[in-house]
Amino acid sequence: MPAFEALQTVPRSGELVDKAFSRAARAGRAKEGIEAQESMLITAANILSDNLENVVTNWPDFDTVDPFYRELADAVCRDTEGVPGVDALRQNLSEVGWASRQIDELRSEYQGRIRRSGPDTARKVRKQAFARFADICDEVEDDLLALGEAREALKTLPDIRADEPAIVVAGYPNVGKSSFVNHVTNARNETASYPFTTTQIRVGHLTRERIRYQLVDTPGLLDQPADERNAIEQQAVSALTHLADAVLFVLDASGDCGYPIGAQLELRDELRERFAGAAAADEDAVPIVTVCNKSDRSRGIEADAYMSVTEDENVSGVLDLVVEAVGHEPELPFDG
Template sequence: MIIPTIPTPEEVLDKGFRRAKKAANKVRSSNIPRQQKSKKTEEARIKTACQVIEESFNMILERVPKIEELHMFYQDYIDVVVGVDELKKSLGALNWAVELLSKFENQYVFKVRRSSPQDASKVRREAFGRIASVVYRIEDELNFLDFAKSKLRNMPTIDFDATTAVIAGFPNVGKSTLLRHITTAEPKVADYPFTTTGIQIGHYERRWQSYQIIDTPGLLDRPVKDMNEIELNAMVALEHLADVILFIFDASETSGYPLESQFRLFEEIKHIFKTPIVCIFNKMDLVERVKYLDEYINKVEDPLLITAAEGTGISEIMDKLEEFNNEKKRRSRTDV
């Protein structure tokens, strides 16, 4: 998300007062009658200081995207990373400062006009004091916006038009292998604060349709009860993205996780997400279709049996995703 550079109160005031001085010098060297000069000079200083500072804050307010207009995934993402309420509060404080400064501008220009030439500079000093105190009043909010800027610099770039599958399953079950086989290019890895290794996003096109497969190492690969609140919220963010979840079982159990615990994780994810889930049993090259395995395979709807390492079963997954894509298109047509 684009948050522009956030100045400190000192920087804002310095810029405002410096420009005010310049404006004053300009008036001083103009050919206004002498008796009016001191008042006109102070008037220019007050006006310029207020306007320059207002402009700095307005520029920030204009450049930060309206949070409620962002895709729900980004709204949740921002909420998890920095807090939407806090961000809105800080922007609200900037608005408050702009309104007050514009009030000061009118109030003090009027005061200078009504003052004697000798008192004009006193009025201006009073105005500058109040301007400074308003800017310092929002120091915490400026600091927060600066923190948010650095935190939100590398938001993952999501293609919201693509049909999106999010991969889930215990570590070592073959998620990356699958991602590499389905998607053509090297998956892009974006910063994602809930996972230690970043989010991996792979893309591919099929019959002129775009697909996107997302892996979030460290998030959808362990029991939900072990998750903290941030991670649970991150799951909500993912739910806004996923048209479908690909849950990968390691049928061979060579990853070290018994099918029983893998199935428990599947149940948890099914419980949390309202998104449809496609169950994929991987590493079929290492197993016999024994009764024990069949028990699990038969428990789920339309399972796909694959050997990701050899690329076997990948086209069936793509067919399945195409079905979801067609369904999504059909739904969006009837929604219009």
């Protein structure tokens, strides 16, 4: 399951206050005098405090989220001042947690004051407490809105499993990337757009020797030089460096794609530096397999393999090659 798929809807501050005070009014009608005011106070405070706390605990610990999804959260949830998404979200969650604790503390304070009040002043004290509850909720209104917007964005991220080997398919447009992915995987691939950008990602799956592989096609993302990517796309590329077990770079030497072979090779070399450099710290550089597609029209470039998807020539051979490059070995249970 993606890291943020289970996030629940984040309530607005006004919705919370209306809900809490409405429930409190019903609780108060069941009693009289000081008991009625105390019951209203406790009901409203518990609803507000519990709901605010639930907002915080519903979010995952970003320190334990897979780096791929953490990088994407950084990209798609930057605040208006450009603060990375994870830092901004942590601040929002901290403020909401503070509000929950403040309301709980005020409940104890005003409960004591109501009990020490006479029948004529208990209602006034309870109304003072309600005003302070509403003020606290107003203080975190922007934080709740930011978390709600982030939730809407993050829940649409593609379903990519960090525990399954991933092959990232790259190359300029019209070189045959999507055709290859569609050819070797299930016909109906998952498609999702990154929030706040037109860039998409397509994920296909195939199984080899009981191991499920993910083929990740990224139109609009890994088909352009770095200086042409916006900030979100740059961050998404960074996220993919945490995900990829191998990169399949597709070239078109025939020229039919509309891009010169020199530009294609420059993009391949840029990605090779990016993925190899990102993995160097782990002493496990991501292999990049270069394949020349449309080989029935031209083989005028050095590559690790040649294929023609349209003619179904050596497609399975290319797949074998990139699966071998992944070198994934399943974890076996300890057999004693």
